[in-house]
Amino acid sequence: MDCRSLHHPSAAEFRKLPAVDTLLQRAEIVALATEYGTGPVTAAARAELDAARSAIHSGQPALTGEQWTERIARRVIVADASSLRPVINATGVLIHTNLGRAPLSQEAQTAVVHLARGYSTLEYDLEAGRRGSRHTHPSRLLCELTGAEDALVVNNNAAAVFLVLTALCQGREVIVSRGELVEIGGGFRIPDVLRQSGATLVEVGTTNRTHPQDFARAVSAQTAALMRIHASNFKQLGFVKKPELTQLVTIARSHIRAPGSRPLVIDDLGSGTLLDTARFGLAEEPMAQSSVRAGADVITFSGDKLLGGPQAGLIVGTAECIERLRAHPLARALRVDKMTLAALDATLRAYRRGRATVEIPVWRMIVQSADAVQQRARQFRQQLTAAGIDVAVIPGRSGIGGGSLPGETLPTFLLALDIPRPDDAAASLRQANPPVICRIQKELLLFDLRTVLPEQEQALLDGLRSCPELQREGLGRPEDKDVSGDRDGRRGDGL
Numbered sequence: 386m387d388c389r390s391l392h393h394p395s396a397a398e399f400r401k402l403p404a405v406d407t408l409l410q411r412a413e414i415v416a417l418a419t420e421y422g423t424g425p426v427t428a429a430a431r432a433e434l435d436a437a438r439s440a441i442h443s444g445q446p447a448l449t450g451e452q453w454t455e456r457i458a459r460r461v462i463v464a465d466a467s468s469l470r471p472v473i474n475a476t477g478v479l480i481h482t483n484l485g486r487a488p489l490s491q492e493a494q495t496a497v498v499h500l501a502r503g504y505s506t507l508e509y510d511l512e513a514g515r516r517g518s519r520h521t522h523p524s525r526l527l528c529e530l531t532g533a534e535d536a537l538v539v540n541n542n543a544a545a546v547f548l549v550l551t552a553l554c555q556g557r558e559v560i561v562s563r564g565e566l567v568e569i570g571g572g573f574r575i576p577d578v579l580r581q582s583g584a585t586l587v588e589v590g591t592t593n594r595t596h597p598q599d600f601a602r603a604v605s606a607q608t609a610a611l612m613r614i615h616a617s618n619f620k621q622l623g624f625v626k627k628p629e630l631t632q633l634v635t636i637a638r639s640h641i642r643a644p645g646s647r648p649l650v651i652d653d654l655g656s657g658t659l660l661d662t663a664r665f666g667l668a669e670e671p672m673a674q675s676s677v678r679a680g681a682d683v684i685t686f687s688g689d690k691l692l693g694g695p696q697a698g699l700i701v702g703t704a705e706c707i708e709r710l711r712a713h714p715l716a717r718a719l720r721v722d723k724m725t726l727a728a729l730d731a732t733l734r735a736y737r738r739g740r741a742t743v744e745i746p747v748w749r750m751i752v753q754s755a756d757a758v759q760q761r762a763r764q765f766r767q768q769l770t771a772a773g774i775d776v777a778v779i780p781g782r783s784g785i786g787g788g789s790l791p792g793e794t795l796p797t798f799l800l801a802l803d804i805p806r807p808d809d810a811a812a813s814l815r816q817a818n819p820p821v822i823c824r825i826q827k828e829l830l831l832f833d834l835r836t837v838l839p840e841q842e843q844a845l846l847d848g849l850r851s852c853p854e855l856q857r858e859g860l861g862r863p864e865d866k867d868v869s870g871d872r873d874g875r876r877g878d879g880l
């Protein structure tokens with residue numbers, strides 16, 4: 386029997402509780418307050434006192450002096466930690482929107498730090514010694530890489546589409562195929578964006594089939610643009626048809642109303658790419674250069690999907706259209722900051738040097754062979770086995786994600802653990818430092834090293850080694866489960 390329960394134990398324990406001020410005067414706590422602020426430390430002390438009262442109520446003894454300091458410090462440090470922090474992406478989804486999409490190249494990281502540290506030529510013309518424009522920096526490179534006359538960069542591709550429709554189509558009609566009235570995710574729906582921009586949507590064709598003639602017949606004096614939207618995050622198969630971009634261009638150019646006035650062709654590529662994805666065993670993702678060559682007037686694409694750079698909306702097109710965009714008040718509201726421009730500039734320069742697949746993480750992951758991933762996985766297995774964790778290396782698929790190349794996967798090799806409650810282990814790994822995000826498929830806990838940056842390998846190993854759920858006995862045989870087919874419908878796998 387617990388002897389403390391014999392004579393009003395809690396009363397005595399309650400009397401041992403210190404006053405908040407007494408706690409705050411302890412030397413260690415004073416030091417803590419200097420580092421983390423008096424407010425947070427006081428709040429932590431109060432919270433610990435509350436916790437101690439509940440503990441005494443449930444029959445536990447009061448804390449000792451040292452325990453107070455320790456617990457308050459732990460609470461303050463947890464409260465001070467940012468909720469925005471790096472994680473290890475072991476999901477195998479390369480462009481994972483929830484995990485921040487594209488990791489930046491070393492060159493881009495350096496450029497950001499270098500530029501953000503001090504003053505810069507952001508809007509300063511060194512030759513003239515007076516005000517310049519932030520837009521000139523990325524424009525030159527974007528024109529060089531895509532062949533466009535001019536370019537403009539805004540916050541993201543959603544902003545780019547909104548700006549283009551508002552500045553070039555407000556109060557007039559935009560013709561779109563019914564098969565392309567898509568929702569990108571995060572509530573970004575093309576029909577809604579069109580309405581918001583003040584343009585009127587004219588739907589043509591059907592869900593699965595739209596012919597050039599459907600566009601041609603819909604053109605009127607009210608037509609501001611014919612618009613193509615890339616169906617980024619889904620795929621239509623079977624009895625499907627849509628016009629080529631060049632056909633839309635031909636239609637637009639055959640409707641000259643007055644000199645210099647004809648409908649525009651707007652092409653929203655979504656991800657877009659500057660490298661030919663087909664060269665890397667993937668389906669074809671539309672290339673920005675090809676759209677320029679096909680004659681689109683305005684082309685929009687993302688900075689942080691397959692381009693592999695910072696979040697940004699890249700707009701390339703004719704000098705006349707881009708100038709109208711730049712002059713619109715919305716352009717000022719959607720402008721990017723210097724850190725984005727620095728990262729974008731470094732990323733684009735990798736393309737110019739022909740070093741994208743060497744420098745840009747998304748492309749490095751794409752070109753990494755399944756054999757190379759297998760080799761990394763085997764080394765991992767060795768180290769985990771030595772730590773008493775039973776793990777198999779099995780074939781699987783990595784996904785591209787980020788609304789690029791729907792359904793396209795790359796053959797890979799996975800570290801697989803067959804444990805009783807994989808969800809518990811996944812939850813525990815999310816609490817690691819840095820958190821590890823993995824995947825569960827057919828009740829297997831899976832780690833795809835393709836998306837684990839080489840410099841994170843040690844941290845991943847440490848995270849796995851210190852995960853209590855992975856140390857259990859009786860692990861099964863993951864080799865017996867086939868996860869190399871589709872990757873649909875499994876948890877921990879959000880795009």
Ligand SMILES: *Cc1c(COP(=O)(O)O)cnc(C)c1O
Nearest residue numbers: 541542543569617655656687788
């Ligand atoms: C992803 C996407 C967008 C939005 O781009 P963000 O850079 O995420 O804002 C717009 N249109 C299409 C077709 C997309 O795939």
